[in-house]
Amino acid sequence: MPDSNTVDIAVVGAGIIGVACALQLARQGQRVVVIDPQAPGMGASYGNAGHLATEQVFPIADVSILKRLPAMLLDPMGPLRLDWKYLPRALPWFMRLLLNLRPANYRRTVAGIRALNEHSLGAWQRLLQSIERPHLLRDDGSLLVFERPESREAVDALQQRMQQQNVPVQFWSSTAVQKAAPQLSDAVQGGLFFPGTGHFLDPYHVVCELVAAANAEGVQFLKQRVLEGRLTPDGVSLITDQGPLTTRQVLIACGAHSAKLTAALTGKTVPLDTERGYHLMLPHEPQRLPFAVTSFERKFIMTPMDGGLRLAGTVEFAGLARPANMQRAWQLHRLSQGLFRQDLSTQGATPWMGFRPSLPDSLPIIDRVCDGKVLLAFGHQHLGLTQAAVTAQMIGQLVTEQTPISELPDQIAYKLDRF
Structure with missing residues (x-):
């Protein structure tokens, strides 16, 4: 263990947020x-969609979630799933x-x-340039496509x-879609292109x-699990x-996993839950797409990476303890069928599940509390990778x-005391 005289700040969490902040x-x-009890980057940061999703300014839920609630409970393969056994806690x-x-x-x-x-x-861009790895990010945009003519209005x-x-x-x-991504099906009617976005060639490698x-x-970096913590006159004891x-x-x-330690140190119970996300990695499909493509109707994303094509998406509310339902990962391949002129190969495919940290207002907590002894940076929901560098x-x-400088967001929106 490091001597207390050699430590100013202990960062609990070695995902993309914690490492960038460190x-x-x-x-x-x-x-x-x-x-962190795991090696750096082996949690949600390992398997995210790799999409720098600056276009996603709206929360995942809107008032239509009330109409979708029955399907969320009854359809185990739906894009938004609530495990009925988890309903009382959720x-x-x-x-x-x-x-x-x-x-x-x-x-x-x-x-x-x-x-x-x-x-x-x-x-x-500044962070990757500072470590001389700008090539890890492709800032060449992303595309949302639709297939049904009746989707055009939406x-x-x-x-x-x-x-x-x-x-x-x-x-x-x-025509523009086919020119940029010629392997997509002729059924694609068009789409929205977002030039201010990008994708990472390997999110884990970035970490x-x-x-x-x-x-x-x-x-x-200490591979340890924090069991408890308390404030002391001079700082924090973990x-x-x-x-x-x-x-x-x-x-x-x-x-x-941030709620327990936050409560122990601050006395504040934060309403933190997890949106379990799945991916399916297709190692034999690295060249199918030039950039990340999302399906409007099918509600999943496909991101080209060094290791293949990553199909990702879906939201499942089932907590931290229940085992993964990897059929949800394989469902992503079924969703892709018909989107391409030739179906994607699943040879050597690997499924994965991770925990997205989500607060009910879809905003993270980025704050300094307890007379500066406790700093908080969690709850970024689907946007942890996107917002990691600015959070740091x-x-x-x-x-x-x-004093907050003009280039950064106003800190007030991300305060702990909003709960």
Whole structure:
């Protein structure tokens, strides 16, 4: 265990958020340790869709979720699934979600997501440039396609809503889609192209490169589990499965697992739940698409990566304890059938499931509490990868107690005390 005299900040969580924050803090002269029971990047950061989703400024749920609730409970393969056994535990979270769909709350959520997303691409470009790995991100846009002529009205309405939020978006005809992605089926009627987005060639490799840069700055990575924590007159005392660690400050950035330690240190119970996400990796399909493509009707995304084509998406509410239903991952391949001129190969395919940390207002918590002893960076739902670099900048700002600078979002929207 590191000596308490050699640690300024302990970061709990070695996913993309925690690692990016650790690197930022180390570069600011802080002595940092990162604590996680898994190797860095082996949680949700390992298997996300790889899409830099700056266009996704709207929360996943809207008022139509009430109409979809019966299907969520009854269809185990549906794009939005609620395990009926988990319903009693999920119900309070869903009630909060519904309250946040009221117009004023919904507008606050959209403004908060948009503020982070507007700065995310630039923050990532600067971060990757600083570690001399800019090639890990392709900032060549993404595409939302539709197949049914009757979907055109809804797609047009979505384009208008996005334009109202200053999201760069272009309508592409079927001809434009075929020219850019010729392997897609002729059934595709057109789509929305988002030039301000991009995709990562390997999200896990991005974490590894950030870890290497953090190591070079003196960051230590401890493969340990934090069991409990308490505030002390001089900082924070953490108890791990390998002994105690005392630090001046702690940053809680362990995603869907953040609620327990937050409650122990702050006394605040946060309504954190997990949207379980699945992917299916197709190693023999690396060249099918030039950029990430999402299906409007089928509601999943396909991202080309160094290791193949990753099919990802779906939302499942079933908590942290229930085993994965990998049929949901294989369902992604069934959803892809008919989208291409020739069906995708599943040879060597591997399924995966991970936990997205979600709060009922779809905004993360990025905050400094308990007289500065506790920092918080979790709850980014589907946008953890997208918002990691800008979150790290904001945490660095909070540690130095700077007045928020104009290039970064206003911190007020992401405060812990909103709950």
